[in-house]
Amino acid sequence: MAERPLWWEARRAQSTKPATYKCPFCGKQLPAMSEHMLLFPEGDHQRRRHAHSVCVMQMRKAGKLPTKAEWQATQPKPPRRRWLPWRRSG
Numbered sequence: 001m002a003e004r005p006l007w008w009e010a011r012r013a014q015s016t017k018p019a020t021y022k023c024p025f026c027g028k029q030l031p032a033m034s035e036h037m038l039l040f041p042e043g044d045h046q047r048r049r050h051a052h053s054v055c056v057m058q059m060r061k062a063g064k065l066p067t068k069a070e071w072q073a074t075q076p077k078p079p080r081r082r083w084l085p086w087r088r089s090g
């Protein structure tokens with residue numbers, strides 16, 4: 001897996017845990033019960049990060065957090081597989 005994720009899955013976090021996280025973008029504290037978002041690098045739920053919704057929006061605007069669909073759109077399309085039907089005898 002690459003150091004820098006190619007794409008991110010983002011989801012609105014709903015937590016009732018009395019925990020405090022650190023936002024990876026602004027470095028400030030992030031109470032779990034406040035409005036924030038979960039980020040999954042390349043969909044990896046083991047490596048999820050908690051970030052302020054505002055920070056996520058800013059990163060999205062800066063093009064730093066592409067979704068999977070956005071990342072795929074930047075990739076060269078795989079060659080279309082040509083359909084070669086086997087000749088049937090009979």
Ligand SMILES: [Zn+2]
Pocket residue numbers: 023024025026027028051052055
């Ligand atoms: Zn933040």
